[in-house]
Each structure stands twice: as structure tokens, then as C-alpha cells.
Amino acid sequence: MSAETRADAAVVGRGNKEGARLFREWFDELTRAAEAGRGGAYVFVMGSLGELLRTFDFPLVFPEINSLQTAVRRVAHEYLNEAEDFGYSPDICGYVKADVATQMRSGALPMGRIPKPALAVFTNACNTYIKWGEIWERMYDIPTFTLDVPGSRAAGAHAAPGDADFENDRRYVAAQIRELIPHLERISGVRFDIDRLREHIAHANSMNRDWKRVLDLNRSRPAPFNALSDGTIFLGVANAQRGSAAGAKYFAELVEEMAYKSDQGIGTLTDERYRLLFVGVPCYPIFRRFTEMFTELGGTFVNSTYLWFASGGSNTGFQCRLDDPLEGLAEGLLVSVRDAMDSMFFQTQPLLDMYRDYAADGVIYHPIKSCRTVSTGLADSRRALMKAGDIPSLFIESDMMDRRVVSEAQLKNRIDAFFEGLATRRSHSIIAES
Amino acid sequence: MTQARTFPEWEGKPIDEILYRCRELVEDPSFPTVSRWREAGGKVLGHFQVYFPEEIAHAAGLLPFKLRGAPIEPTQADSRFGSYLCSIVKTTLEVVLNGSTRVDMFVTHPICDAARNMAGVWGRNFEFPCEILYLPQNANSTHAPEYLRGEYERLQRRIEGVAGRAVTPADLRRSLDVYNQNRALIRKLYDIKREAPWQIPAEDAYALMAVGALIPREEHNELLRAALPLIAQSPARAQDRIRIVFEGGFCEQPPLDLIRTIGHSCYVVDDDFMIGLRWILEDVLLDGDPLARLAQAYLERSTYSPVQHDLRKPKEKMLLERIERSRARAAIVTAAKMCEPGLEEQVAYTHALDRANIPYFVSEFEENMTSYDHLGIQLETFVENLMFD
Numbered sequence: 166m167s168a169e170t171r172a173d174a175a176v177v178g179r180g181n182k183e184g185a186r187l188f189r190e191w192f193d194e195l196t197r198a199a200e201a202g203r204g205g206a207y208v209f210v211m212g213s214l215g216e217l218l219r220t221f222d223f224p225l226v227f228p229e230i231n232s233l234q235t236a237v238r239r240v241a242h243e244y245l246n247e248a249e250d251f252g253y254s255p256d257i258c259g260y261v262k263a264d265v266a267t268q269m270r271s272g273a274l275p276m277g278r279i280p281k282p283a284l285a286v287f288t289n290a291c292n293t294y295i296k297w298g299e300i301w302e303r304m305y306d307i308p309t310f311t312l313d314v315p316g317s318r319a320a321g322a323h324a325a326p327g328d329a330d331f332e333n334d335r336r337y338v339a340a341q342i343r344e345l346i347p348h349l350e351r352i353s354g355v356r357f358d359i360d361r362l363r364e365h366i367a368h369a370n371s372m373n374r375d376w377k378r379v380l381d382l383n384r385s386r387p388a389p390f391n392a393l394s395d396g397t398i399f400l401g402v403a404n405a406q407r408g409s410a411a412g413a414k415y416f417a418e419l420v421e422e423m424a425y426k427s428d429q430g431i432g433t434l435t436d437e438r439y440r441l442l443f444v445g446v447p448c449y450p451i452f453r454r455f456t457e458m459f460t461e462l463g464g465t466f467v468n469s470t471y472l473w474f475a476s477g478g479s480n481t482g483f484q485c486r487l488d489d490p491l492e493g494l495a496e497g498l499l500v501s502v503r504d505a506m507d508s509m510f511f512q513t514q515p516l517l518d519m520y521r522d523y524a525a526d527g528v529i530y531h532p533i534k535s536c537r538t539v540s541t542g543l544a545d546s547r548r549a550l551m552k553a554g555d556i557p558s559l560f561i562e563s564d565m566m567d568r569r570v571v572s573e574a575q576l577k578n579r580i581d582a583f584f585e586g587l588a589t590r591r592s593h594s595i596i597a598e599s
Numbered sequence: 600m601t602q603a604r605t606f607p608e609w610e611g612k613p614i615d616e617i618l619y620r621c622r623e624l625v626e627d628p629s630f631p632t633v634s635r636w637r638e639a640g641g642k643v644l645g646h647f648q649v650y651f652p653e654e655i656a657h658a659a660g661l662l663p664f665k666l667r668g669a670p671i672e673p674t675q676a677d678s679r680f681g682s683y684l685c686s687i688v689k690t691t692l693e694v695v696l697n698g699s700t701r702v703d704m705f706v707t708h709p710i711c712d713a714a715r716n717m718a719g720v721w722g723r724n725f726e727f728p729c730e731i732l733y734l735p736q737n738a739n740s741t742h743a744p745e746y747l748r749g750e751y752e753r754l755q756r757r758i759e760g761v762a763g764r765a766v767t768p769a770d771l772r773r774s775l776d777v778y779n780q781n782r783a784l785i786r787k788l789y790d791i792k793r794e795a796p797w798q799i800p801a802e803d804a805y806a807l808m809a810v811g812a813l814i815p816r817e818e819h820n821e822l823l824r825a826a827l828p829l830i831a832q833s834p835a836r837a838q839d840r841i842r843i844v845f846e847g848g849f850c851e852q853p854p855l856d857l858i859r860t861i862g863h864s865c866y867v868v869d870d871d872f873m874i875g876l877r878w879i880l881e882d883v884l885l886d887g888d889p890l891a892r893l894a895q896a897y898l899e900r901s902t903y904s905p906v907q908h909d910l911r912k913p914k915e916k917m918l919l920e921r922i923e924r925s926r927a928r929a930a931i932v933t934a935a936k937m938c939e940p941g942l943e944e945q946v947a948y949t950h951a952l953d954r955a956n957i958p959y960f961v962s963e964f965e966e967n968m969t970s971y972d973h974l975g976i977q978l979e980t981f982v983e984n985l986m987f988d
Binding site: 302536 | 679680711720731739740753937942944
């Protein structure tokens with residue numbers, strides 16, 4: 166084995182393997198917590214406050230991740246049916262319904278078991294978070310805490326630090342964090358230690374910086390990772406391990422892997438023919454097949470809005486100040502969660518920038534029935550993108566949870582036709598240049 | 600301030616004619632009152648459901664216009680949205696896209712996942728300012744009133760930019776006073792609904808209230824001052840109908856015909872139709888800083904809806920209180936089709952009603968539905984079961 170091959174073997178694919186391991190370990194911990202009767206902190210991916218909650222030793226439970234796992238493992242329909250039998254409409258968020266059924270099953274999931282909630286902390290980045298929290302309030306009579314993070318008021322209207330409007334928002338977020346801490350002390354029985362918080366914020370800073378670097382490295386041609394399939398594994402770690410030393414180490418090594426692949430010209434596809442952007446939420450009920458419909462035709466997802474908003478805005482690489490961790494956390498949440506919301510609601514310019522920076526060949530819009538936060542404006546966003554430039558795009562609808570609204574054959578027809586269009590376009594371009 | 604008379608049709612008319620004119624106006628998707636205001640040189644701030652601090656726009660001389668969809672086909676708006684959405688989000692855009700009405704500024708709120716997308720969608724389609732008003736979603740934070748006061752100040756600056764004039768505290772106090780009067784008059788209308796519901800049909804009470812979202816509040820106050828005494832004098836007599844509370848009309852509005860259908864067998868003694876118009880329950884204090892007073896009233900002296908999370912106001916408890924206060928015997932628990940907050944709340948409401956042993960009727964509606972026969976039969980069966988129970 167040559168030195169180069171040995172290096173390849175040690176580095177290439179490490180992110181996926183380690184990601185899967187960390188994920189399994191995290192879930193094993195949750196199962197142990199459930200079996201020991203410990204309560205978990207229920208949180209969401211956009212503004213999890215993992216840095217703060219780790220300071221109080223809470224096991225972190227991400228119901229969104231649990232729910233999507235039921236879809237990936239092809240049992241979501243069982244959970245959805247149970248929640249619908251309980252009274253929930255087929256027309257509401259599938260994640261919510263899978264979680265309701267999970268609670269009715271005492272936390273049982275294909276990957277293990279989750280603890281009951283000791284409390285729930287959620288931002289307003291998605292309104293359904295708040296309605297979801299109300300369900301747990303009613304089920305368990307537990308304390309819930311809404312961390313209200315005001316988003317951008319209009320496209321391009323980004324108030325910056327120092328600006329009166331930004332400061333009004335920042336003071337509000339900071340005050341809420343200060344109000345939350347005594348509740349966390351009471352529920353956990355652990356005294357607040359600002360140095361522990363500083364340490365966890367430092368890990369989250371490191372993770373943010375490296376997540377941005379990983380995303381940037383996918384500008385390489387060929388792209389070192391697929392933003393849809395590999396990216397979802399990275400996202401899982403980014404959320405579950407936010408603020409932990411293990412998470413920071415993982416992302417430092419991921420940068421190393423992606424930089425290596427980039428330097429060596431190792432792509433996620435051996436024959437990368439089309440570089441694509443993904444807008445929306447993946448089709449988890451047929452996750453592998455959905456990705457293959459693109460990769461089989463030489464399409465690689467080089468970036469996605471999903472990797473932005475579902476990381477809670479970590480893609481900004483924002484570095485929270487450490488000299489005043491509470492103020493730093495407030496500012497970091499405001500900037501990051503706001504960015505996450507912007508990439509769902511005001512995405513036209515960021516998408517145009519992404520298209521240029523990643524030398525993309527097309528944009529795939531995938532609105533889903535279950536998630537209005539992400540999907541409501543996508544048709545209009547596509548119109549705006551097409552108006553702004555000659556950008557090929559595909560608009561396909563399905564769902565992230567509910568296989569009843571996923572038509573694989575129909576999706577494949579549309580995707581195949583889109584690739585035919587890309588090929589024709591490329592031929593015309595070659596002819597025009599020759 | 601523009602003093603255009605936008606709705607003179609009711610003046611000097613008997614009560615039946617007044618109510619007919621109100622119904623006609625509420626159902627008119629061309630929004631003639633808004634057109635009249637604009638023709639007189641006035642500017643219009645269109646705001647989406649549920650609650651908006653109209654006093655700020657009013658103080659700047661704008662017509663605050665509650666955009667809440669219309670019973671029309673969203674022919675153009677359909678291409679701007681995904682498939683699985685409530686109707687109101689689409690038709691609200693449609694009425695401006697198709698030129699039925701025009702506004703000079705649009706404000707939406709993060710009431711639900713669909714509505715918060717509207718600032719982005721509208722901003723891409725129109726040149727006028729389109730934005731989100733971030734009403735606090737942590738109503739229980741001690742800092743929420745101060746934050747909201749700051750947010751109102753930001754909004755005021757934006758409105759001043761559109762109006763082309765500054766708003767003084769005195770302007771705001773005058774507007775608070777007008778709106779206090781309006782809220783008091785609407786409370787009187789609801790007193791009638793509760794105490795003597797036979798004196799005004801449910802759809803007429805709805806129309807009389809809902810026109811307030813389409814005309815200057817001074818005009819609405821005049822209308823209510825004229826109409827309420829006439830309604831109170833109605834010779835109508837009580838009939839054998841079930842007293843019910845209607846829940847689910849906080850955002851998308853049911854058609855008048857649906858309310859009429861309910862009224863055939865029930866007295867709607869309380870409801871959450873257009874709850875934003877009645878969000879603040881008491882007079883806003885006129886002393887001190889008007890923006891702070893308005894913010895305080897939103898948070899501290901307000902009702903409830905599925906789109907506000909406030910630990911002090913568990914919604915099923917609030918519904919049970921509404922039922923008890925209005926001495927209703929049953930509830931109609933509805934949700935607009937595809938309305939996620941409404942559909943989610945239905946589960947909590949029905950479970951709470953089960954526990955309280957209060958009969959209820961569950962349904963969904965859409966603003967542009969046209970067939971009520973099936974609903975009417977189901978309702979009659981529900982009512983008969985109650986009557987002969």
C-alpha cells in the first residue's frame with residue numbers, strides 16, 4: 166500500500182464513520198438516561214442552546230432528529246398513524262406527530278429510547294416549535310421556555326450590532342437567557358458556572374468556524390462531499406454535539422478530511438457532471454433513493470439552504486465573545502438564528518451568491534407538505550431566482566416524513582427530465598463556444 | 600389626516616338596511632372603502648391577521664386595513680406558493696396582485712409558519728415596503744414590554760417614512776382614544792350577543808364588527824353608536840336554539856353563509872372571529888408614554904388565540920372560561936383548512952371539552968367554500984342530540 170493510499174484510507178470517509186459513531190453513542194446515552202429515569206432537555210436544531218444546557222448536565226433530546234430517523238428507518242407511517250388516531254390532522258407537521266407517538270410509546274424509537282422531558286427550551290425560528298412545546302406542557306406538565314429571537318424584518322434589512330434596532334433585539338434575547346438560568350438551576354439541581362459556559366461556548370465557536378470551513382471547501386471541483394447525504398450526517402453531529410469537546414474535535418477533523426480530499430481532487434462522485442444546490446428539506450422516507458436519483462446521473466449537491474438553517478445558522482461561523490459569555494451567547498443566538506431564518510424566508514440573494522460561489526449548474530427546490538416554515542415561499546423564491554438570472558431549476562414536492570405524499574416514480578420522471586435539460590443546455594453551450 | 604368618508608351607505612337607514620350594507624361590504628372582494636380612501640389622497644397600511652397596533656398607523660394618518668383574504672380564487676397567487684397551504688395566505692396576496700386593492704405598506708407577523716413567509720413573498724412581488732412586525736413570542740419575559748415598545752418605535756419610524764410625516768405622542772394619544780372607544784362599542788355588541796342573542800343574527804353581528812377592519816375607526820364608531828341602540832330595540836323574541844361558542848375564526852374567516860348556517864340552529868354567544876379587533880380587553884391608558892402603554896396592553900390586558908403562547912393563558916382553559924362566561928351549552932371547534940395552529944389546537948380543545956363534559960362539534964372550513972348543506976345537516980343532528988339529551 167502506497168503512502169498516498171494509506172493516507173486516503175485513514176482520512177477519506179472518516180467524517181461519515183465518526184459521525185455515525187458519535188450519533189450512536191449519543192443515542193446510547195439517551196437510552197441510559199431514559200432507563201435511569203433522568204429527564205432530558207428537549208430542544209430544537211435552530212437555537213438549541215446546547216452550550217448553556219450542557220452547563221447543567223442535561224441530556225439533550227432533539228425531537229426533530231428523532232422523528233426524521235423514523236422516516237429514514239421506514240417506520241414513520243406507524244408513528245404518524247398513531248398520532249392521527251389520537252386526533253392530530255394529516256395536515257400538520259409530521260415531525261410533531263411522530264414525536265407525539267414516540268411519547269405515547271414511552272420514548273421508544275428504532276435507535277433506542279429517549280428520556281421524558283424535564284423541560285423544553287425552544288426558539289421561535291419555527292412557530293411549530295412553540296406549538297410542539299405546548300403539547301409537552303399538556304402531556305407532562307413540565308416547564309417550557311420560549312426563547313424569542315426576533316428575525317430580520319424584511320429582505321436585506323439586517324440590523325447590525327450597534328444599531329438601535331439590533332440592540333433592542335439583543336437586550337431582549339440577553340434578558341431571556343438570564344431569566345432562563347434560575348429555572349435551569351432549579352430543575353437540574355446544578356449551580357450555574359459561568360466558566361463551564363465559557364468552555365462550552367468555546368467548543369461551539371470552534372465548531373462554527375469549522376462548519377463554515379467545511380462548507381467553503383465544497384466549492385472545490387469535484388466536491389468532496391454531498392451536501393444532501395453526507396451533509397445530513399454532519400448536521401446530526403453539529404446539533405447533537407453542539408458545545409461539546411467531542412463535537413469540536415469532530416469538526417476539526419472533518420476540515421482536515423475535506424481539505425485533504427480537495428487537495429487530492431477526490432470527489433464524492435468519481436464523475437461529477439453537474440453541481441447542484443438543494444433548497445428545502447430532504448425526502449427522508451426514501452432518503453438514499455432520493456439522493457441516488459441525482460447522483461446516478463452525475464449530479465452532486467454542493468451546498469444547500471438546509472445545511473444553513475438546520476445548523477441553526479452555524480454556517481455563519483459566528484464567534485461568540487468569551488470575556489462576557491452571556492452577552493456573547495445572546496449576540497451569537499441573535500446573529501445565527503436570524504441567519505437560519507433568513508435562509509428560509511429571504512433566500513434569493515444568498516442563493517444567487519451560492520450559485521456563483523459554488524459554480525453550480527442548477528437549483529433543486531424541494532418543498533414538502535409537512536413544513537410550511539421552509540416550503541411556503543419556495544415557489545415564489547424560484548420565480549425570483551429565474552428572473553434574476555438564467556439559472557436552471559427544478560421544483561419537486563414530496564414530504565420529509567409521510568410516504569403517502571411521496572411518489573418515487575413521479576419524482577424520478579421529473580428529475581430525469583431536468584438532467585436531460587441540463588445536458589442539452591451544456592451541448593448548446595459547447596456548440597456556441599466552438 | 601385624510602378625512603374621506605369611506606362608508607356612507609348606511610347613514611340614515613333603518614337597522615335592517617344598515618346590516619345589509621355591512622354584509623355587502625364585508626363580502627365585497629374589491630374593498631371599495633379602501634379605494635375611496637385612496638381616491639381622496641390617503642395612504643393605506645395593509646396588515647395581516649391576527650393583531651396589529653393600528654393606532655400607530657392611524658396616528659400617522661394612514662388607513663390601517665386588515666388584510667384577511669377574500670372569497671376568491673387565487674389565480675395569480677397560486678403560482679407563488681406551495682400546495683399545502685391555507686387559503687387566506689394566497690387570497691390575501693391575490694387581492695393586491697390582481698389589483699382589487701392597493702396598499703402603500705404591508706406588515707405581517709410571525710403568527711404561523713406560513714404567515715411569516717409573507718414578508719419575503721410580498722417583498723419579491725411589490726415595490727412598497729413589506730415587512731414583519733415581531734410581536735414578542737415570549738410574553739412571559741419581564742423584558743417583553745420594553746422590547747415591544749422598542750419594536751413599536753421601529754415600526755413607527757417605518758410608518759412615518761411612508762406617511763411622510765412625524766407622529767407625536769399627542770397624535771398617538773388621540774388614536775388610542777379613538778380605538779378605546781371602538782373596543783368599548785364592540786364589547787357592547789358582544790354583550791348583546793351574550794345576553795340577548797336573538798336580537799341580532801350571528802352573521803349580522805359578525806358583519807357589523809368586521810367592517811371595522813375596512814373603514815376608519817371613527818366611522819366604525821359612528822356606525823356602532825347608531826346601530827347598537829337599534830339592535831337593542833329589536834322586537835325579536837328568543838327561540839329554542841342552543842347557545843354555542845364558535846372557536847377557530849382567529850385568522851382565516853368563515854364565509855357569512857357558514858355563520859348563517861350555524862345561526863339557523865344555534866345562538867353564537869361568543870366567538871373568536873377577527874379576534875385581533877378585540878385583542879385588547881380594556882382601555883389602553885392614555886397617560887405616560889403611548890407606545891409603552893400600547894405594548895403593555897398587548898401583553899397584559901389581552902385575550903388569547905392559538906397563535907400566541909403565554910403561560911398565563913393556557914388556551915383550553917381560556918376556551919372553557921369563554922364558554923362559562925357566555926353561559927354556552929356547547930362549542931363549535933373549527934379550523935381553517937391547512938391551518939396548522941388551528942388544527943393543533945383542536946386536539947387540545949376537544950380533549951379539554953371531553954374532560955369538562957361539554958358537548959362540541961368539530962369542523963373545518965375554507966373562506967371560499969360554497970356548499971353548506973352537509974354542514975347544516977350535521978349541525979342540526981348535533982343540536983337535536985343536545986336538545987333531546
